[in-house]
Amino acid sequence: MLPSPPTIGLRLGLAAIVAALCGAAQAGRAPGVAAIAAAHPLAIAAGEEALGAGGNAFDAAVAISATLAVVEPYASGLGGGAFWLLHRAEDGRDVFIDARETAPGAARPDMYLDAQGKVVPGLSLDGPLAAGIPGEPAGLVHIAERYGRLPLARTLAPAIRIAEQGVPVHTRMQLGLRFRQSAARNSPAFMAVFYPGGEVPTPGALIRQPDLAKTLRRLAEQGFDGFYRGPTATRLVAGVRAAGGIWSAEDLASYKVIERDPVRGVYRGVTVISAPLPSAGGIGLVNMLNILDGFDLATLDGATRKHVVIEAMRRAYRDRALYLGDPAFSPPPIEQLLHPFYAAGQRASIRLDRATPSAALPAGPSDGSEGRDTTHFSVLDRDGNRVAGTLSINTWYGAAFMPPGTGVVLNNEMDDFTVREGVANWFELIGSTANIIEPGKRMLSSMSPTFLESERGVAILGTPGGSRIITMVLLAGLAWIDGADAETMVSLKRYHHQFLPDTVAYEEGALTAGEISQLEARGHKLSLSPRAFGNMNVVTWDYANGKVEAAMDPRGRAEGRVY
Numbered sequence: 001m002l003p004s005p006p007t008i009g010l011r012l013g014l015a016a017i018v019a020a021l022c023g024a025a026q027a028g029r030a031p032g033v034a035a036i037a038a039a040h041p042l043a044i045a046a047g048e049e050a051l052g053a054g055g056n057a058f059d060a061a062v063a064i065s066a067t068l069a070v071v072e073p074y075a076s077g078l079g080g081g082a083f084w085l086l087h088r089a090e091d092g093r094d095v096f097i098d099a100r101e102t103a104p105g106a107a108r109p110d111m112y113l114d115a116q117g118k119v120v121p122g123l124s125l126d127g128p129l130a131a132g133i134p135g136e137p138a139g140l141v142h143i144a145e146r147y148g149r150l151p152l153a154r155t156l157a158p159a160i161r162i163a164e165q166g167v168p169v170h171t172r173m174q175l176g177l178r179f180r181q182s183a184a185r186n187s188p189a190f191m192a193v194f195y196p197g198g199e200v201p202t203p204g205a206l207i208r209q210p211d212l213a214k215t216l217r218r219l220a221e222q223g224f225d226g227f228y229r230g231p232t233a234t235r236l237v238a239g240v241r242a243a244g245g246i247w248s249a250e251d252l253a254s255y256k257v258i259e260r261d262p263v264r265g266v267y268r269g270v271t272v273i274s275a276p277l278p279s280a281g282g283i284g285l286v287n288m289l290n291i292l293d294g295f296d297l298a299t300l301d302g303a304t305r306k307h308v309v310i311e312a313m314r315r316a317y318r319d320r321a322l323y324l325g326d327p328a329f330s331p332p333p334i335e336q337l338l339h340p341f342y343a344a345g346q347r348a349s350i351r352l353d354r355a356t357p358s359a360a361l362p363a364g365p366s367d368g369s370e371g372r373d374t375t376h377f378s379v380l381d382r383d384g385n386r387v388a389g390t391l392s393i394n395t396w397y398g399a400a401f402m403p404p405g406t407g408v409v410l411n412n413e414m415d416d417f418t419v420r421e422g423v424a425n426w427f428e429l430i431g432s433t434a435n436i437i438e439p440g441k442r443m444l445s446s447m448s449p450t451f452l453e454s455e456r457g458v459a460i461l462g463t464p465g466g467s468r469i470i471t472m473v474l475l476a477g478l479a480w481i482d483g484a485d486a487e488t489m490v491s492l493k494r495y496h497h498q499f500l501p502d503t504v505a506y507e508e509g510a511l512t513a514g515e516i517s518q519l520e521a522r523g524h525k526l527s528l529s530p531r532a533f534g535n536m537n538v539v540t541w542d543y544a545n546g547k548v549e550a551a552m553d554p555r556g557r558a559e560g561r562v563y
């Protein structure tokens, strides 16, 4: 059992304020209430604590992100990267904070290949060679310094406290530890924290992370230098190199957070604001919506509607594979990909009566799970500031490696690069030279923290789920545009196509028996997923009635609150 968040008094107090302010909510476009949706109650409590201490949504985002690092060590953390999409109410500015990992300076395009040019299984997934240079700590400092009101010592306090006192093991934490047990054996420091007595811990057992608490403290006290220079950096580099990794002190000291303009699009009067490169999310989302804009989805029967959505997914993911990567290294044709004329061309190749075989679409690279490992949260504060944050160490427990004396679980985000052209990665994604490994480059991502804005109100959304993130955000977005509430968005059954493999993966219940036979008759190959997709966390604000809702994916274990 998870302990209940320690801020009950605060929540009750704020609940009263909700009642008082709800009526005036939309006046001046400030909601007057705050809401948080995140994947763990202790992270929500940390966000509440920051808001209660006079912080804004950005302070809450820092507190939530840092706490998630402690309570979901399998999903995100200081050893990983993050994207935060921010909306500042006072001037209406939307900004995308890119704290994605970078390839170390000694990284090479063929670093995961053997002498015959074949991919060495596991090399881009397990151990320190799989780890990019972390960006999340720099991102936390950046947000706190530029957008927050509170010092890091205040916003990181809950994470430090929980790391010291311990977090009770929950089922997902345990499942992940079982899954990563063999890789973890190569990291005694990781084993010592997460496998007390050498065994997978049982639910309820306390996991204490004293080294992580010290690392967080140094970050709180010294900002960027507290992680990227000095004792933490020295230990990170020493631990990585001793175990065969290639990080250098310079890699850490030169890490830079990048502020980017989000990708924007308009679909049926709804403004979509989403992740730019190095995420494929915003481009994919806007491209799919542009394709769908030429159909009157409401008038189509269920099977036909899903058919055209699948065909839009197929085309957008083809372009992801073909063109996308870090824009600093290979400038992609972004304007073209986002242009309605381009989408019109893609749309023209869609037949209503037949699936387009992916192989029939020109010139894709030769060949080509669900999401618990990575995490998304959404925050809205009373003034209307918003954050959509998606944070990751890639797959469960990242590289399953911890440099001794740091408490930091390293990511295995290097697997998001094209390790070899045409060879599928963990998420069965393929890529082109646009996403090959180069020193200092950011690996292509699917993480898609997104805002939707219309006359109806605002939705703040995102999810983990690897390659399926973008299509999950699409389906939830389409539902909101059709009038769905936050709960419906997160509960929606999901389906997905990513160009290759040329298969529609779907959750139980996403397609009716009739839709299955009609889609198969069109030539779609369908594959029922044995596992659920994603762990979406959504906050919505409806201008007409002032209602603010936080909804957590029933697939996760979260409980959310509006207060």
Ligand code: DON
Pocket: 369, 370, 371, 372, 373, 374, 392, 393, 394, 395, 413, 416, 444, 445, 446, 447, 463, 464, 465, 466, 467, 469
């Ligand atoms: O950046 C990406 O697209 C991936 N590293 C995200 C991984 C993820 O969502 C894992 N969850 N299944």
